[in-house]
Amino acid sequence: MATQQTQLLGRSLLAPAVVLLFIWMIVPLAMTIYFATLHYSLLDPGSESFVGLENFRYFLTDPAFLASLQNTLVLVGSVLAITILLGIPLALLLDQPVVGRNFVRLMVIAPFFVMPTVSALVWKNLLMHPVSGLLAWLWQLVGAQPIDWFNDAPMVAIILIVSWQWLPFATLILLTALQSLDEEQKEAAEMDGARATSTFIYITLPHLARPITVVILIETIFLLTVFAEIFVTTGGGPGLQTTNIAFLIYSQALIQFDVGNASAGGLVAVVIANIVAFFLVRIVGRNLEA
Amino acid sequence: MARMVTNKRVVVSTAAAWLFGFLIFFPILWMILTSFKTELDAFAIPPSFLFFHWTTENYATVQERSDYFHHAINSIIIAGGSTLVATLIAVPAAWSMAFAPTKRTKDILLWMLSTKMMPPVGVLVPIYLIYRDVGLLDSRVGLVLILCFGNLPIVIWMLFTYFKEIPKDILEAARMDGATIGRELIYVLAPMAVPGIASTLLLNFILAWNEAFWTLNLSTSQAAPLTVFIASYSSPEGLFWAKLSAASTLAIAPILVLGWFSQKQLVRGLTFGAVK
Numbered sequence: 001m002a003t004q005q006t007q008l009l010g011r012s013l014l015a016p017a018v019v020l021l022f023i024w025m026i027v028p029l030a031m032t033i034y035f036a037t038l039h040y041s042l043l044d045p046g047s048e049s050f051v052g053l054e055n056f057r058y059f060l061t062d063p064a065f066l067a068s069l070q071n072t073l074v075l076v077g078s079v080l081a082i083t084i085l086l087g088i089p090l091a092l093l094l095d096q097p098v099v100g101r102n103f104v105r106l107m108v109i110a111p112f113f114v115m116p117t118v119s120a121l122v123w124k125n126l127l128m129h130p131v132s133g134l135l136a137w138l139w140q141l142v143g144a145q146p147i148d149w150f151n152d153a154p155m156v157a158i159i160l161i162v163s164w165q166w167l168p169f170a171t172l173i174l175l176t177a178l179q180s181l182d183e184e185q186k187e188a189a190e191m192d193g194a195r196a197t198s199t200f201i202y203i204t205l206p207h208l209a210r211p212i213t214v215v216i217l218i219e220t221i222f223l224l225t226v227f228a229e230i231f232v233t234t235g236g237g238p239g240l241q242t243t244n245i246a247f248l249i250y251s252q253a254l255i256q257f258d259v260g261n262a263s264a265g266g267l268v269a270v271v272i273a274n275i276v277a278f279f280l281v282r283i284v285g286r287n288l289e290a
Numbered sequence: 291m292a293r294m295v296t297n298k299r300v301v302v303s304t305a306a307a308w309l310f311g312f313l314i315f316f317p318i319l320w321m322i323l324t325s326f327k328t329e330l331d332a333f334a335i336p337p338s339f340l341f342f343h344w345t346t347e348n349y350a351t352v353q354e355r356s357d358y359f360h361h362a363i364n365s366i367i368i369a370g371g372s373t374l375v376a377t378l379i380a381v382p383a384a385w386s387m388a389f390a391p392t393k394r395t396k397d398i399l400l401w402m403l404s405t406k407m408m409p410p411v412g413v414l415v416p417i418y419l420i421y422r423d424v425g426l427l428d429s430r431v432g433l434v435l436i437l438c439f440g441n442l443p444i445v446i447w448m449l450f451t452y453f454k455e456i457p458k459d460i461l462e463a464a465r466m467d468g469a470t471i472g473r474e475l476i477y478v479l480a481p482m483a484v485p486g487i488a489s490t491l492l493l494n495f496i497l498a499w500n501e502a503f504w505t506l507n508l509s510t511s512q513a514a515p516l517t518v519f520i521a522s523y524s525s526p527e528g529l530f531w532a533k534l535s536a537a538s539t540l541a542i543a544p545i546l547v548l549g550w551f552s553q554k555q556l557v558r559g560l561t562f563g564a565v566k
Contacts, residue, residue, distance in 0.1 A: 009471070010390030017383035017446060018398065024439040025405045031416035090310060096303035104307045106550050107315035113549035114318065115500040117520040118538040122321045125531055132333045134320065167314065173565050176557045211565050218560060225409045228502035228517065232524040246503075249411045253418065254507065263415050270412040277407035281400050 029270070035263035042257035055264035064240055064248055065265070072244040075159060076223040080216055082163040087170030087215070088208070092200075094171070095178045105175075112168040116228035123161045124150065124233045154234050154242045161229055166222075170215045177211035178204070210283075217280035224273055245269050318542075325349070325535035332531040348536035355533075358540055361519035365541075367430050368505070368515050369498035372437035373445075373491055379438075380445040381487065385479070387446075388453035389461070399450065406443040410503045421508060430513045433505060437498045445494055448559045452486025489555035492548060499545050516541040 039051045059065055090108065098104060111119065127134050128149040136146035149157040181204065189199045225246045230236060236243035236251060243251070249269060253262035323339070324332050331342045352358050387395045417436065418427075426432030456479070464478045502517040509518055520541055523534045549556075557565055 006390045006471075007392065010386035010392070013382035013386040014398070017379050017402075017442065020379060020439065021402055021405055021442060024442075025408065028413035028416040028420075029408075031419075032413055035415055093303060093307050093310065096307070097300050098307040099300065099304045101307070104311035105553070107311035109549070109553055109556075110315050110318055110546060112556075113496060113500070113546050114542050115517050115520065115545070116502045117506075117517050117524075118321075118542055119317070121520060121523055121534060122317055122538055125534060126320055126324055126332075127317060132335055134337060137335055137337055164314070164317065169560070172553065173557050173561060177565055211561075214561050214565055221407055225411060225503065227411075228506060228521070231506060232521050246409065246411045250414065250507070253415050259415050259419070266409075266412040266415060269409045273407055273409045273412070274404075277404055280407070281404055284403060285396065285400050 032263045032266050032270075035259050036267055038260045040259040040263075042259060051260070055260045056268075059261055059264040059268065064243065065245075065268075067240045068243045068245050068248040071155065071240070071242065072224065072246075074155060075162065075226060075244055076220055078159045079163045079166060079223055080219055082159070083166045083170040083219065084212060084215060086167055087174050088212075090167070090171045091174035091178055092204075094175050105172075109168045109172055111164050112166075112172075114165070116165065117232050119165055120161055120229040120232045123164070124157070128157055150234060151238065154238060158226075158229055158233065158242050161233075162223065162226055165229075166219055169219070173211050173215050174208060177208055181207050213283060214280075217276060217283065220276045221273065221280065224269070224276070245272070318546075321535045322539050324532055325539045327532050327535075329529035329532045332535070333529060348532045349540070352533055352537045352540065356519065356522065356537070358519070358537065361514055361516050362540070364430060364513055365499055365515035365517075368433045368437060368513070369495050369501075371430070371434040372441065372498050373494045375434065376438045376442045376445045376494065377449075377487065377491060380442060380449050380490075381483075384446050384449035384453050385483075388450055388456070389458065399447070402443040402446055406440075410440070414507060417504075418507065426508075428509045428511065428513045433509060433513055433515070436504045436508065437501055440501070440504070441494050441497060444497070444559060445490055448490040448493065448555070449486060451558065452490070453483060456482045489552065490559070492552045493555045493559045496545055496549055496552060 036055050037050060037052060038048050039054070040048045094101060094105060094108070125133070128147075130136055130146055130148035130151075133146075135149075139146040147153060185203055186199055189203055194202075226244060227246045227250065230242055230244065230247050231250075234242040236247045245265070246269065249262050249265040252258045252265060325348055326344045326346065327338075327342050328345055328347075331338060387399065421427045421432055426435075460478060460482075461474060464474050469478065499515075500517070502521075505515050505517045506521060509515070520534075520538060523530060523537060
């Protein structure tokens with residue numbers, strides 16, 4: 001039991017962090033809400049006026065919003081699918097007896113530590129360039145027509161780059177979970193004559209359910225706001241083909257200088273993220289009680 | 291009892307693991323190789339993998355033309371500064387929640403976590419305007435502050451999960467022996483807390499080093515860290531692949547080395563203790 005003295009001390013130690021986080025969260029958020037109700041353009045200073053929900057109506061009915069919402073969902077969904085569907089077999093493979101496993105693990109985890117601007121530019125130029133990129137050369141080797149990634153399939157290109165960055169994260173978490181799996185359970189199943197596939201379906205996969213959920217939620221939080229990869233490669237184009245919600249809001253704020261509209265968009269993004277966060281916080285919270 | 295592992299199985303899984311590991315690592319390897327080529331070799335088709343004219347001139351050019359060290363120092367100051375400040379605020383908070391928990395501790399922890407879920411674009415506009423008005427745009431102080439707040443929840447969470455594992459009995463024993471709270475902190479807690487604090491510093495330094503939303507939006511030249519420095523290569527002029535590769539290699543090398551040491555903390559820190 002904590003004494004009264006330690007409780008008081010505890011509270012005063014906790015206070016700075018709580019107060020700072022509270023200010024950091026509430027001040028910008030309140031300002032965003034306020035700006036969202038204004039006609040407010042940085043190009044036209046002094047013309048601010050209250051417009052109610054007009055910005056929301058404009059933002060939500062803007063064709064660019066629907067396009068970028070769709071792009072956001074495609075990007076998040078595809079990267080999640082790729083990283084998990086490749087991450088599970090990869091983690092299973094690394095869980096096998098492998099000579100030099102530590103070194104292989106280093107190679108697999110490396111992309112996660114590469115800053116987004118570097119991975120995007122290296123992929124765009126060195127690998128995906130339609131004439132001199134390595135992929136173009138490989139395509140020619142097998143007699144295929146090289147793909148002009150950033151003109152013909154810009155979203156696929158972005159998805160590939162982002163998946164490459166996040167595959168290590170999914171793999172590492174799933175591998176960590178696999179290594180905590182009770183070996184004896186698997187042994188017992190094997191002795192009872194269970195085939196590898198049924199061991200996988202009935203023992204391994206249920207064990208992975210939770211880490212997979214965690215991977216999905218955490219990746220979603222980050223993938224909803226993918227920005228740098230788009231910023232340095234496509235600039236959201238061609239047209240709106242690679243504009244996600246984050247990039248759309250950025251361009252309204254710092255390219256078109258439409259503060260009111262960008263703020264309304266920002267709030268929409270906050271709502272979307274909160275839906276995901278709700279589930280993540282519940283899962284993590286359950287873990288706290290253990 | 292260990293399961294019988296046949297040699298054949300080891301050979302197959304080893305070969306497969308090395309193949310996939312190599313494939314995943316390949317873009318980085320290719321970037322490093324390209325950084326030692328001449329611009330003509332970097333562009334050549336068919337590409338040469340090892341037998342090209344090795345040169346280090348790109349590294350010299352990158353430093354000369356775009357002042358790598360200026361940006362590297364910015365990265366160190368911004369990532370290091372924000373991590374240090376966040377840790378200074380977080381250690382007392384995590385300590386108090388781990389050792390003197392109240393009924394509300396869990397709610398506070400979850401609330402802190404939820405602030406991390408706020409998408410940065412949601413508050414881009416007000417932060418940008420505040421920074422413009424108080425002159426923090428393109429300043430290192432401004433970036434230190436924003437990354438500090440952004441990572442504070444993760445820092446508190448990581449420290450909390452580490453502190454929680456320190457046995458509480460040891461504190462009581464110290465108290466019985468007449469130790470004051472100050473002495474308790476310095477002689478009993480600190481030595482046990484140092485490994486956790488070190489891992490937290492490491493992981494957050496990496497996260498801050500690679501942060502590419504606020505750094506791209508709030509800095510241009512003076513305070514620009516390496517993320518922005520690399521982004522300046524997105525508008526190409528002539529042959530630039532070898533130089534881009536050299537700049538990129540320089541930008542990721544330090545963090546790749548640190549990152550390899552932090553694998554275990556990475557899982558724990560990024561999943562908020564949900565996967566260990």
